[in-house]
Amino acid sequence: MKQFAEQFKAIVGDKNVITSKAEMAPYGIDRTTLWQPNPSLVVRPDSIEQVQQIVLLANQHNIPLVPSGGRTGLSGGAVAKDGEVVVTLERMKRILHYSAPDQTVTCEAGVITQHLQQFAEQQGLFYPVDFASSGSSHIGGNVATNAGGIRVLRYGGTREQVLGLKVVTGNGDILDLNRGLVKNNCGPDLRHLFIGSEGILGFICEVTVRLQPPPPPQSVMVVSARAITDLLEVFQCSRKTVTLSAFEFIAQQAMDAVTAHTGQHSPFKNTSTTPAPCYGLLEFDTPNKANTITDFFAQCQQQGWIDDAVISQSERQSKELWQLRENVSESLSPHKPLKHDVAVRMEKLPEFIARMEVKLAEEFPQLQSVWFGHLGDGNIHLNVLKPEGWSEQRFGELATEVSGLVYRLVWEMGGSISAEHGVGLLKQRILGRQVAGTEVKHWLAARNSFDAHSVMNRGKVI
Amino acid sequence: MKILVAVKRVVDYNVKVRAKADGSAVDLANVKMAINPFCEIAVEEAVRLKEKGIASEVVVVSLGPQAAQEQIRTALALGADRGILVQAEGDLEPLAIAKCLKKICDDEQPGMVLLGKQAIDGDNNQTGQMLAALTGFAQATFASVITVEEGSAKVTREIDGGLQTLSIKLPAIVTADLRLNEPRYASLPNIMKAKKKQLDTVTPADLGVDPAARTKLLKVEPPAERKAGIKVADVAQLVDKLKNEAKVI
Numbered sequence: 001m002k003q004f005a006e007q008f009k010a011i012v013g014d015k016n017v018i019t020s021k022a023e024m025a026p027y028g029i030d031r032t033t034l035w036q037p038n039p040s041l042v043v044r045p046d047s048i049e050q051v052q053q054i055v056l057l058a059n060q061h062n063i064p065l066v067p068s069g070g071r072t073g074l075s076g077g078a079v080a081k082d083g084e085v086v087v088t089l090e091r092m093k094r095i096l097h098y099s100a101p102d103q104t105v106t107c108e109a110g111v112i113t114q115h116l117q118q119f120a121e122q123q124g125l126f127y128p129v130d131f132a133s134s135g136s137s138h139i140g141g142n143v144a145t146n147a148g149g150i151r152v153l154r155y156g157g158t159r160e161q162v163l164g165l166k167v168v169t170g171n172g173d174i175l176d177l178n179r180g181l182v183k184n185n186c187g188p189d190l191r192h193l194f195i196g197s198e199g200i201l202g203f204i205c206e207v208t209v210r211l212q213p214p215p216p217p218q219s220v221m222v223v224s225a226r227a228i229t230d231l232l233e234v235f236q237c238s239r240k241t242v243t244l245s246a247f248e249f250i251a252q253q254a255m256d257a258v259t260a261h262t263g264q265h266s267p268f269k270n271t272s273t274t275p276a277p278c279y280g281l282l283e284f285d286t287p288n289k290a291n292t293i294t295d296f297f298a299q300c301q302q303q304g305w306i307d308d309a310v311i312s313q314s315e316r317q318s319k320e321l322w323q324l325r326e327n328v329s330e331s332l333s334p335h336k337p338l339k340h341d342v343a344v345r346m347e348k349l350p351e352f353i354a355r356m357e358v359k360l361a362e363e364f365p366q367l368q369s370v371w372f373g374h375l376g377d378g379n380i381h382l383n384v385l386k387p388e389g390w391s392e393q394r395f396g397e398l399a400t401e402v403s404g405l406v407y408r409l410v411w412e413m414g415g416s417i418s419a420e421h422g423v424g425l426l427k428q429r430i431l432g433r434q435v436a437g438t439e440v441k442h443w444l445a446a447r448n449s450f451d452a453h454s455v456m457n458r459g460k461v462i
Numbered sequence: 463m464k465i466l467v468a469v470k471r472v473v474d475y476n477v478k479v480r481a482k483a484d485g486s487a488v489d490l491a492n493v494k495m496a497i498n499p500f501c502e503i504a505v506e507e508a509v510r511l512k513e514k515g516i517a518s519e520v521v522v523v524s525l526g527p528q529a530a531q532e533q534i535r536t537a538l539a540l541g542a543d544r545g546i547l548v549q550a551e552g553d554l555e556p557l558a559i560a561k562c563l564k565k566i567c568d569d570e571q572p573g574m575v576l577l578g579k580q581a582i583d584g585d586n587n588q589t590g591q592m593l594a595a596l597t598g599f600a601q602a603t604f605a606s607v608i609t610v611e612e613g614s615a616k617v618t619r620e621i622d623g624g625l626q627t628l629s630i631k632l633p634a635i636v637t638a639d640l641r642l643n644e645p646r647y648a649s650l651p652n653i654m655k656a657k658k659k660q661l662d663t664v665t666p667a668d669l670g671v672d673p674a675a676r677t678k679l680l681k682v683e684p685p686a687e688r689k690a691g692i693k694v695a696d697v698a699q700l701v702d703k704l705k706n707e708a709k710v711i
Contacts, residue, residue: 217494267647290535298654313647
């Protein structure tokens, strides 16, 4: 592929084609660590027209391309391990248009999510999609992976924010999809095909998103309960009483890991003597009447759904309570966990967790599993920990079997094997096996239509 | 020993404060309010002294609008026993607050008055000191450790470049610094209990205090925005700019 460097330079300029191995390496990986970066070239276009020329050149010479945003993905969707040409949109980071009457902003794909949030704030508005890596991730990547995060319960994921996309398809067509309109019923909406497509259909180059009025001040409550079924009752009850922004779930082992790892105290240190099997974290609009909360709590306690609860009295306490949830992943990382990002419908969640625990205990009694996640979205992170004293290799040998067990049950119960992290390289095989037949056939047909020569993100997703 | 704690309702520490467009005041519309962080620490200390059996009753006082009841209820949920709201609209100056507290001290006869060292809105750092002068009580400001003994207290103060430990006679005024303790969370059972605790409302007039301001607020404006930095092409340009534009070399 290196022989095409001059032709790419003719499109984007000498300075914007990177050829040195060391400089290219970071462009070849995302937040996964399973693959070695090995891009042939890194190309940095500055406009949608340049992207189009790159794609046309790739089609002419059968050059595989990997689209690249902030590379904060967790499934290898942006990994270039087989000598592909990485096309990074990092120079395309302009905010193009803000429309006050529409409350929308149109920007290039390389705008960092946090900059979009800040821009919205400057207009007195709010861009609700937020997650741990929003300081590095690009809006284009958010769209390509339909990024979710901590406020999906209230505002939906990235999909719900997108009103328009300008894309370059794998064939080199420039499409202006939905053109920022709220109402537009003219044929199938191809915009939604590109959202979450993980770069296999084309390049997302421009994005129009809707902005929201800023939410009122928020309160955070952590409740302790005896069973996840009780937490689900609390969820249903709280939904009727307060305006929820988030409802998260932390199992006791996860809470123990956080308090041990970070030194942060359990919020129930002063009130409860025995630890609870599970905890829920609720974020909601601070009600105008304090009674709303206490009435809600009284009802929960009467029903025996919760043992105890604390509520933040200041933003500082809100942040501290959120840290209990946000630090779970980091606190478990010394145990080299095998992670699963799965979803089932809320009504099946208790049954799913119960059956999963039984199955894991039967087949892998030596392994410990830890549950946490976005309960309000039906999205659970199941982490299976490496037993103390096991080598990573010994644990790794079990990985396929354990994950197979998990994914089979998820699929059987009508769930998703990748709720928010996408498919990328990580789950490509498993997806093919699980979504057997008809659906895959249509995906392949769609890809073939947009990207006949399969130059886009080859070997990913399907 | 009874402990009196004063708490102030302020804009939450983590909220980015904005000035009103006409520069007349800070914009409080749709802004999260909370107990002043130093006052929250004072409440926590009083509650801990009660839990240790040193304090017999913790009375919490706030001066401000009717909504300041929320902050009193929070303090009651953290473990205070009883609340008093001195209801007054508008900005209250430290002297007016100290005079009201003095009258309450006369009525309640506390063994110790705990306050935050300052409120994060006015940043005055005056109320505790003024109250000590008005009551004639001993005072220890910027406390990071409080140990109560028979008729006296040992208070470690955070001072420039180190710590100072005082022994003061009770009754005394003690103002809390950041490191005194880490306040607990309000648990919902305690919030429920707090709803039933006694909360009396009085006015400055009831206490014989004229709360009229002695200073006039002329203008509120945000700090000047920092200019964005620039990138220089090479060392020569950097030196040139430092010499001729910034004039620092």
